[in-house]
Each structure stands twice: as structure tokens, then as C-alpha cells.
Amino acid sequence: RSIQYSFxxxxxxxxxxxxxxxxxxxxxxxxxxxxINPKAKIHVLVIPKEHLDRLSNATEQHINLLGNLMYAVNRIGKQLQLEGYRVIINDGQKGGQTVFHLHAHILSGENLPGFE
Ligand code: 5GP
Incomplete structure (x- = not known):
């Protein structure tokens, strides 16, 4: 039961x-x-269907999952005809992660500031 809860x-x-x-x-x-609470004009979350709580818990067994997740970002960018976007993965509480099912944020639809 506790395992189900964690999923x-x-x-x-x-x-x-x-x-x-x-x-x-x-x-x-x-x-x-x-x-649900967009931080840019376009804010999409991309998740693997298989459960992995956070990037730092990935092992060699998750390499395909990680590749499929990044390739889905590519497909979504094309589908939404995005001219450019930013991809963010927050890892762990100290990395700002609040939902413990791996997800990539796609931010787009406006000019995003570059890193100084
Ligand atoms: P994190 O901080 O874990 O990287 O990002 C979690 C994201 O999930 C946040 O941007 C938050 O707005 C979003 N979120 C949380 N709960 C829900 C929900 O029930 N539905 C949707 N669509 N987004 C959610």
C-alpha cells in the first residue's frame, strides 16, 4: 500500500x-x-508514463526513458510550432521540485531572458 501511495x-x-x-x-x-500555474505564455509539462521520481534517481535502466522524454520535447516544439523554448528539470526539494514524478518544463511563447 505504501508503494502505491508513493506512485x-x-x-x-x-x-x-x-x-x-x-x-x-x-x-x-x-x-x-x-x-496549471503557467510561468510563461506557453508552459507545458512533459512526463514519462513510467514512474521515476526524480532525475537524480535515474540509473542506466532509465536511459531510454530520458531519451524518449527529450525527444517528446522535440516533437511538441514542432507540433506547437515554437520558434524557441527553454527546457527545465527541477531535481529534488532543493532544486525546486514539488511533484515527485520526473517532468520537463517547456517554457515558450515570449522572449525568455538569457543567463547573464
Ligand atoms: P516542479 O516544481 O515539481 O518542477 O513543477 C511542478 C509543476 O506542476 C508546477 O509548475 C505546477 O504548477 C504544476 N502542477 C502541480 N499540480 C498540477 C496539476 O494538478 N495539474 C497541472 N496541469 N499542473 C500541476
């Missing part, structure tokens, strides 16, 4: 269609939907 983040529930989301993209390995 039941809001994103796992979105995968199972137990809670609604504005889904904009889906393939065999990944799902993407609009962030």
Missing part, C-alpha cells in the same frame, strides 16, 4: 485520467499537458 502523484493521476488536464501531446512513452 500516486498528481501526474500519475493525470496519466490514469483520474484527474483532468489539458493534454496537448501523447506518444507511447510520454504525455504532455499545460501547467
Amino acid at each position: 500516486s502523484t498528481v501526474f500519475d493521476k493525470i496519466i490514469k485520467r483520474q484527474i483532468p488536464a489539458k493534454i496537448i501531446y501523447e506518444d507511447k512513452h510520454c504525455l504532455a499537458f499545460e501547467d
Whole structure:
């Protein structure tokens, strides 16, 4: 039961269609939907369907999952005809991660400031 609980983040529930989301993209390995609290004009979250809580817990067994996640970002950029975007992965509480199901943020739709 405790194991099931640890898998039941809001994103796992979105995968199972137990809670609604504005889904904009889906393939065999990944799902993407609009962030509920957008930090840019376009703010999409891309998640692997398989559960991995955070990037730093990835092992060699997750290399395909990570590749599929980044390739989904590429497909979404094309689908939404984005001219440019920023991809962010927050890892762990100290990295600003609040939902412990790996996800990539795609920020776009405006001119994003570069790093100084
Ligand atoms: P993190 O801080 O973990 O990298 O990002 C979590 C993101 O998930 C936040 O940007 C937050 O707005 C978004 N989020 C949290 N709960 C939900 C939800 O139920 N639905 C959607 N669409 N986004 C969510």
C-alpha cells in the first residue's frame, strides 16, 4: 500500500485520467499537458508514463526513458510550432521540485531572458 501511495502523484493521476488536464501531446512513452500555474505564455509539462521520481534517481535502466522524454520535447516544439523554448528539470526539494514524478518544463511563447 505504501508503494502505491508513493506512485500516486498528481501526474500519475493525470496519466490514469483520474484527474483532468489539458493534454496537448501523447506518444507511447510520454504525455504532455499545460501547467496549471503557467510561468510563461506557453508552459507545458512533459512526463514519462513510467514512474521515476526524480532525475537524480535515474540509473542506466532509465536511459531510454530520458531519451524518449527529450525527444517528446522535440516533437511538441514542432507540433506547437515554437520558434524557441527553454527546457527545465527541477531535481529534488532543493532544486525546486514539488511533484515527485520526473517532468520537463517547456517554457515558450515570449522572449525568455538569457543567463547573464
Ligand atoms: P516542479 O516544481 O515539481 O518542477 O513543477 C511542478 C509543476 O506542476 C508546477 O509548475 C505546477 O504548477 C504544476 N502542477 C502541480 N499540480 C498540477 C496539476 O494538478 N495539474 C497541472 N496541469 N499542473 C500541476
